[in-house]
Amino acid sequence: MSFDAAVYQYSHLTVDHQRHQVDAALTAGRIATLGARYIPRLEQRAAALLGRAEAIAVDSGSSGLVLALRGLGVRPGQEVIIPEVGWVSMGAAAAALGAGVRVAAVTETLTPTWEQIAPLITPATGAVILAHLRGRPAPDTPRIAAELSARGIPLVEDCAQAWGVTAAGRPAGAWGQAAVLSTNTYKVIATGEGGLVLADEPRMLGFMRAVAGDTRQPTPQAVWRGKSRMNELTAALALPQLDFLPTLLDSLRALQQHVVSALATVEGITGLAPATAEDTSQSNGSLVGMWLPTATLAEQAADALFRAGFGCWWPGPGDLHTAAAWPVQPEQPVVDVRRYLDVQIPWLPAGEHAAFAHQLAATLTAALKESPC
Ligand SMILES: Cc1ncc(COP(=O)(O)O)c(C=O)c1O
Incomplete structure (x- = not known):
């Protein structure tokens, strides 16, 4: 028996709505990221989904990881702890900021527990990334978040694969100082490429917006700014999928x-x-x-x-x-x-x-x- 009706590319299920929204943006001539209509809507919806103050739509989950670590002040000489399973860009984000990388072993949950993370913590630890993988939560998230918080070490939740996942009664991505989503082709919400970085702290959010390329966003002092914003047409593709x-x-x-x-x-x-x-x-x-x-x-x-x-x-x-x-x-x-x-x-x-x-x-x-x- 073959399952001809099986749809593995979930984004295909809302293709008519996506086409309609992209068409509306093109017809209105509204494709710029600054002054966009769909991008702020997507940011608000994603923030509400994860229970965070704000989301910033970016061009990939990988860019979101760099922004999160930069927003948390990770710098050369520090170390970032990442899990043994996730994606190569978790370590690349740390390396891009001149930080070292330590890798925590995973258990049969494909995620580390606090027992695997604790021995890697040193005075140089600048942040820990915890990934919720394969559509499931990292079961030890509450303990990891509490232990890190007690030590003043920021936690970044990598939720690239965790759209719609909850961890101990709260959305995956609601536990740490920052969270990152991906809308890459292989994700539950898929736009080809894209992502979101989420946080609560207003100064961190403002700084991330600025260095992600929002020219309207002031910073306390001059900083090097890059460009990693999401395209308006990408947000138009993502919103119908979020509704669905x-x-x-x-x-x-x-x-x-x-x-x-x-x-x-x-x-x-x-x-x-x-x-x-x-x-x-x-x-x-x-x-x-x-x-x-x-x-x-x-x-x-x-x-x-x-x-x-x-x-x-x-x-x-x-x-x-x-x-x-x-x-x-x-x-x-x-x-x-x-x-x-x-x-x-x-x-x-x-x-x-x-x-x-x-x-x-x-x-x-x-x-x-x-x-x-
Ligand atoms: C766990 C995890 N983190 C980060 C990423 C990076 O996301 P993106 O492909 O949007 O850069 C992925 C995507 O493969 C991922 O699976």
Whole structure:
């Protein structure tokens, strides 16, 4: 059975509304970032979604990370702690400001707990970046935020993959001093490229706006200003997707639940994420992760899923999401992240959910049986 109605590029679901808004902006001749109509709307909507005072729309999540660290005053001689899994631009943001990078190992949640972060903290620590990955929250966020706050160390939440995710009852991105979203092609809200940086502190927000290229924004003293603002047409693409987000997430979580139940019966899978009903409600529903006994099995399972037409991710060699492909690695890894893989949950009519989950489980069962390892 093939699932012709499955939509993996979620942005496609609102394409008519996006076309209408882009057309309106073009027809009105309003494409400039300064004086834009859609950009401030997107900024307000994103800030409300994450419960932050303000958002600044930028040209990528990677630019947002640099702005966040710069806004927090990270400087040469300091260090930034980043997690072992995320994206290469977390460390690049620190390096761009002349700071060193230390990498915290991750647990089976694909995120570090406070236990992995604490030993890396020194008087030189300028900030910690915590990434909420694969559509799920970093479970130890409240403790990490509290411990860092007690030490006066700022926390940046990387929410590039976490649209619609909650962590311990609050939106992912509401815990630290700053948060970053991405609207890159592969994200739940996708505009090709784009991002947002969010914070509460007015002086930090003003400074980030200024160095991101807002010429109207004064700074206390002269500073080097760059240009990393979002395009008005990009905001026009993002807004209809934001309107549609609750409907999308309801559908994804419903299918995700079917998939989790079906995969629970597959012999050889040693862990599933989300694992509980609470995990499901905190996730955005876009993925189901699983752990296999060996990296070889995980690679074979990913290969079988890919050949059967399922969307999946396995962090193999050279994958820039993991520290194995970065200039710095964790000193003491906790898990072999190559034992992890996940499948993407498509938008699919509810009547096809059970069959999709069944076929996915059958494909994995066959792949794990075939395997000589
Ligand atoms: C965890 C994480 N952080 C940051 C980024 C960077 O976002 P962008 O591609 O918008 O620069 C990504 C995107 O791949 C990501 O997955």
